[in-house]
Amino acid sequence: MAARRVTIIDVARRAGVAVSSVSSALNGRPGVSESTRERIVQVANELGFVPSLRAKSLSGRRAFTVGLVVHRDPDVLELDPFFGGFIAGIEEAIDPRGYALVLQVGARGDEVHQRYRKLAADRRVDGVFMVDLEVDDPLIALVQELQVPAVAVNSGDDSPLPAVRQDANAGIRETVQHLAALGHRRVAYVGGRPHLLHSLQRENAWRAALAESGLTPGPVVTGDFTYLGGAAAAATLLALPDPPTAVMCANDLSAIGFITQAESMGIDVPGKVSVAGFDDIQFGTYVRPALTTVRTTPRELGRESGRMLIDLIETGEVDDVTVPDARLVVRDSTAPVPPGR
Amino acid sequence: MAARRVTIIDVARRAGVAVSSVSSALNGRPGVSESTRERIVQVANELGFVPSLRAKSLSGRRAFTVGLVVHRDPDVLELDPFFGGFIAGIEEAIDPRGYALVLQVGARGDEVHQRYRKLAADRRVDGVFMVDLEVDDPLIALVQELQVPAVAVNSGDDSPLPAVRQDANAGIRETVQHLAALGHRRVAYVGGRPHLLHSLQRENAWRAALAESGLTPGPVVTGDFTYLGGAAAAATLLALPDPPTAVMCANDLSAIGFITQAESMGIDVPGKVSVAGFDDIQFGTYVRPALTTVRTTPRELGRESGRMLIDLIETGEVDDVTVPDARLVVRDSTAPVPPGR
DNA sequence: TTCGGGAACCGAAACGTTTCGGTTCCTGTG
DNA sequence: CACAGGAACCGAAACGTTTCGGTTCCCGAA
Numbered sequence: 001m002a003a004r005r006v007t008i009i010d011v012a013r014r015a016g017v018a019v020s021s022v023s024s025a026l027n028g029r030p031g032v033s034e035s036t037r038e039r040i041v042q043v044a045n046e047l048g049f050v051p052s053l054r055a056k057s058l059s060g061r062r063a064f065t066v067g068l069v070v071h072r073d074p075d076v077l078e079l080d081p082f083f084g085g086f087i088a089g090i091e092e093a094i095d096p097r098g099y100a101l102v103l104q105v106g107a108r109g110d111e112v113h114q115r116y117r118k119l120a121a122d123r124r125v126d127g128v129f130m131v132d133l134e135v136d137d138p139l140i141a142l143v144q145e146l147q148v149p150a151v152a153v154n155s156g157d158d159s160p161l162p163a164v165r166q167d168a169n170a171g172i173r174e175t176v177q178h179l180a181a182l183g184h185r186r187v188a189y190v191g192g193r194p195h196l197l198h199s200l201q202r203e204n205a206w207r208a209a210l211a212e213s214g215l216t217p218g219p220v221v222t223g224d225f226t227y228l229g230g231a232a233a234a235a236t237l238l239a240l241p242d243p244p245t246a247v248m249c250a251n252d253l254s255a256i257g258f259i260t261q262a263e264s265m266g267i268d269v270p271g272k273v274s275v276a277g278f279d280d281i282q283f284g285t286y287v288r289p290a291l292t293t294v295r296t297t298p299r300e301l302g303r304e305s306g307r308m309l310i311d312l313i314e315t316g317e318v319d320d321v322t323v324p325d326a327r328l329v330v331r332d333s334t335a336p337v338p339p340g341r
Numbered sequence: 342m343a344a345r346r347v348t349i350i351d352v353a354r355r356a357g358v359a360v361s362s363v364s365s366a367l368n369g370r371p372g373v374s375e376s377t378r379e380r381i382v383q384v385a386n387e388l389g390f391v392p393s394l395r396a397k398s399l400s401g402r403r404a405f406t407v408g409l410v411v412h413r414d415p416d417v418l419e420l421d422p423f424f425g426g427f428i429a430g431i432e433e434a435i436d437p438r439g440y441a442l443v444l445q446v447g448a449r450g451d452e453v454h455q456r457y458r459k460l461a462a463d464r465r466v467d468g469v470f471m472v473d474l475e476v477d478d479p480l481i482a483l484v485q486e487l488q489v490p491a492v493a494v495n496s497g498d499d500s501p502l503p504a505v506r507q508d509a510n511a512g513i514r515e516t517v518q519h520l521a522a523l524g525h526r527r528v529a530y531v532g533g534r535p536h537l538l539h540s541l542q543r544e545n546a547w548r549a550a551l552a553e554s555g556l557t558p559g560p561v562v563t564g565d566f567t568y569l570g571g572a573a574a575a576a577t578l579l580a581l582p583d584p585p586t587a588v589m590c591a592n593d594l595s596a597i598g599f600i601t602q603a604e605s606m607g608i609d610v611p612g613k614v615s616v617a618g619f620d621d622i623q624f625g626t627y628v629r630p631a632l633t634t635v636r637t638t639p640r641e642l643g644r645e646s647g648r649m650l651i652d653l654i655e656t657g658e659v660d661d662v663t664v665p666d667a668r669l670v671v672r673d674s675t676a677p678v679p680p681g682r
Numbered sequence: 683t684t685c686g687g688g689a690a691c692c693g694a695a696a697c698g699t700t701t702c703g704g705t706t707c708c709t710g711t712g
Numbered sequence: 713c714a715c716a717g718g719a720a721c722c723g724a725a726a727c728g729t730t731t732c733g734g735t736t737c738c739c740g741a742a
Contacts, residue, residue: 007698018722023700033720053463054398055698058727063395065443074640077425079623084418088446095445095456100465102406103444104436105429115436122394124441227627260627282420283624286568286601299415348728359692364730374690396728399697 006047015043026051066094066309067125069104071112071132076226077105079253081281082131082298086153089302090129097310099126113142120146126313129153129305130161133197151309151318153301154198159320162312164304166323168198168278169205171294172248174328175276176209178292179246183337184274188218188244190233190254192225199225202250202278218244223254230257238267245273245337252277252284252293259287259333270335280329289332296326347388356384367392407435407650408466410445412453412473417567418446420594422622423472423639427494430643431470438651440467454483461487467654470494470646471502474538492650492659494642495539503653505645505662509539509619510546512635512667513589516617517550519633519669520587524678525615529559529585531574531595533566540566543591543619559585564595571598579608586614586678593618593625593634600628600674611676621670630673637667 012019017036025032025040032040043049057063068090070083077083090101102125106112116139119125127149130139133156140160143150152161179187189206192199203220210217221236223229230249234257237244249255255277259269269275269289277284277293284291300323311318353360358377366373366381373381384390398404409431411424418424431442443466447453457480460466468490471480474497481502484491493502520528530547533540544561551558562577564570571590575598578585590596596618600610610616610630618625618634625632641664652659 005698008700009698019699020701020723021721024721027700029700031720036720050462052399052698053465054395054404055727056700057395058393058399058697058729059699059701061700061727074426074429075623077429078422080425081419084421084446085415087444088415088418088448091446100443100445100460102441103428104441105425105432121391124394227623257627260629282416282568286598288601346728350728360729361693361731362691365691368730370730372690377690393728396697397730399699399727400729400731402697402730 005052006049008049008051011040011044011047011049014047015040062313063124063126064099065102065125066090066099066306066313067102067104067119067128068131069106069112069115069119069128071106071109073107074105079227081252081279082296085298086131086302086305089299089304090306091302092299093303093306094310099306099310112139116142116146116148120148127151127309129309130155134195135197135200137197149309149312151305151312153305154201156197156201162308162318162320164301164308164321164323166296166301167325168202168294168296169208169325171296171326171328172202172205172278173209173212175248175292175294176206176213176215178328178330179248179274179276179334180213180215182246182274182334184246185215185337186218186242186244186246187215188237188247189220190223190230190237190247190249190258191220192223192250192254194222199250206248218246223250225251225254227253227257227260230254230259231261232257234258234261234265238262238265238273243273246276246334247273248276248278250278252279252281252291255291255293255333256283256287259289259291270333272338274334274337276334278326285331292331292334293329294326295329297323300324346393347390349390349392352381352385352388352390355388356381403654404465404467405440406443406466407431407440407647407654408443408445408460408469409472410447410453410456410460410469412447412450414448415446420568422593422620423637426639427472427643427646430640430645431647432643433640434644434647435651440647440651453480457483457487457489461489468492468650470650471496475536476538476541478538490650490653492646492653494646495542497538497542500661503649503659503661505642505649505664507637507642507664508666509543509635509637510549510666512619512637512669513543513546514550514553515669516589516633516635517547517554517556519671520589520615520617520675521554521556523587523615523675525587526556526678527559527583527585527587528556529578529588530561531564531571531578531588531590531599532561533564533591533595535563540591547589559587564591566592566595568594568598568601571595571600572602573598575599575602575606579603579606579614584614587617587675588614589617589619591619593620593622593632596632596634596674597624597628600630600632611674613679615675615678617675619667626672633672633675634670635667636670638664641665 008022012022025037104115130152150161152159152163155163221233262269277291280293280295304321308318349363353363366378445456471493493500493504496504562574603610618632621634621636645662649659
């Protein structure tokens with residue numbers, strides 16, 4: 001009894017009009033009188049007509065699908081605070097407009113490359129999101145070569161692609177000012193994976209903010225955004241002859257690693273050293289001491305990215321957008337500089 | 342210069358054969374001699390022919406896409422250890438077979454319903470994964486009504502849908518035996534959201550394992566799989582006149598919440614109370630004391646689910662599969678029962 | 683030598699839309 | 713009253729495959 005699908009032809013026949021008129025009527029295109037439009041809509045509803053997405057794709061040369069390929073090891077993905085909210089935001093924007101998201105993950109760079117190529121060759125998606133951009137990212141050239149519409153998320157200021165950004169500077173500046181106000185003069189930095197664009201951006205923001213506050217940069221450790229990386233950084237920094245009294249970490253996970261390591265070395269946080277993170281992951285509120293951090297809003301970023309990509313697909317051009325700044329959230333892992341330092 | 346796409350017609354013309362022969366040749370169907378098949382393949386490569394997925398979909402009545410709709414609040418998603426690995430596993434299985442995954446999230450139940458309906462109406466996907474099944478889940482009836490092929494992940498034993506399962510029983514039994522061997526006689530349980538099928542399964546497994554070890558169930562608290570829920574459970578259980586000496590939690594997150602709360606009440610873990618979790622999230626290795634837990638393998642589950650769904654789509658029937666059991670991982674949060682208890 | 687049968691190949695319909703050029707008809711203007 | 717112009721509507725091509733029925737041709741058996 002696999003009931004045959006009701007097609008536009010059925011609607012046309014039943015309404016006594018041409019197929020093309022049904023198409024025009026249902027898509028709000030001109031060339032059909034208001035009265036027949038109403039009749040057609042009526043008939044379409046009666047019949048429960050749902051246009052075939054596949055036929056639309058073939059005819060209309062759009063897939064009504066956008067792609068996100070995540071360049072990340074699945075194990076790392078587990079702890080990533082970004083994607084849950086980001087994807088939810090994307091959907092909020094694209095679902096009402098009839099688009100769906102295809103998601104792919106690739107651990108290695110060449111896998112990611114292949115995924116993009118295949119996505120483009122198959123014309124499976126009408127556009128893609130570019131996240132986790134690297135410095136001089138070859139993927140940018142790739143999507144340009146492939147001619148697939150793309151929006152860059154948190155790219156640099158000179159992005160050749162349309163971009164949506166959340167400025168980290170404001171939050172980082174607030175953090176540095178917060179630390180300075182607490183009397184800290186020696187503020188270290190634990191970086192993220194250095195080839196990642198936003199690692200660079202955050203570190204630069206930190207330097208700029210220090211300069212603004214009249215401070216000179218403390219020691220810098222290159223990390224990798226992981227818990228273990230943060231712990232290793234603590235081992236290094238806190239063993240220095242003149243250890244920092246405060247540390248900014250490139251993300252919360254490494255900040256938490258840092259704190260745990262510090263405490264296991266018998267160094268109290270925030271009594272002896274203040275620690276600030278970045279991201280505002282939920283665990284930051286559970287950890288002891290609760291983490292002072294900079295709150296980012298992946299969901300808003302996703303929503304704007306989604307909106308923008310579809311605008312780009314449908315109109316061919318868009319303006320860059322900026323979501324509200326990341327802001328400082330003060331909790332318990334930062335405190336006044338210990339006396340005598 | 343939007344170069345026209347090279348189609349099967351171009352290949353046919355260039356090879357001097359009919360379009361239908363090209364189709365047969367490239368899809369490994371009989372009816373074309375080996376020599377012309379080779380020639381056709383040759384020509385197709387020369388021309389860089391990539392069959393149009395859209396045309397294939399329309400003609401062949403398959404979308405080469407499968408769907409996963411996640412019923413979860415995006416904020417909860419952030420801490421969820423399951424989906425990163427699960428999705429990665431799905432992809433491992435489906436990508437080589439030419440399928441892609443569309444992912445959707447819905448915070449509310451009715452949203453999820455709508456998503457499934459739309460997916461089916463649009464024929465956007467050829468099949469779906471059903472995760473986070475509830476007791477008597479109405480979604481099962483929905484996908485059956487909608488006639489969309491579906492595989493259930495960790496469903497009950499009497500699933501009307503083909504299912505892939507990872508048995509939690511083995512791991513939970515091991516855990517209970519481990520606790521019993523440490524001398525514990527009063528083992529409490531902190532459950533998950535009670536309408537979720539796997540909450541029920543885990544609790545039943547716990548009861549069964551206790552019985553096997555000749556123990557009677559300790560107090561049970563209904564939780565919600567969250568950190569805060571675990572903390573609340575600790576507050577309740579540890580204030581009991583005769584508190585348990587060991588606790589099994591339905592997942593790691595609530596176990597970590599439990600431990601934190603216990604310690605802030607001055608009750609040492611594992612000195613005074615042993616705590617075991619479930620999932621084996623990465624944080625469990627970082628937390629102090631490192632968490633004894635049951636390791637699940639979402640990635641394998643994803644891989645098998647993906648394989649199975651595509652088999653189901655293409656052949657119409659499949660057998661249930663089971664991935665290797667979840668196993669106990671002993672770390673530092675469990676210890677011998679304190680003397681005198 | 684004839685005939686049957688299968689392998690190889692072909693042509694066209696079908697999938698379900700959108701789009702575009704063309705026809706009809708009505709209205710207003712001169 | 714004639715005619716231009718535009719609104720409403722129609723028909724068919726196009727999108728790029730797969731599939732199915734039909735034709736050709738060759739080979740082996742009788």
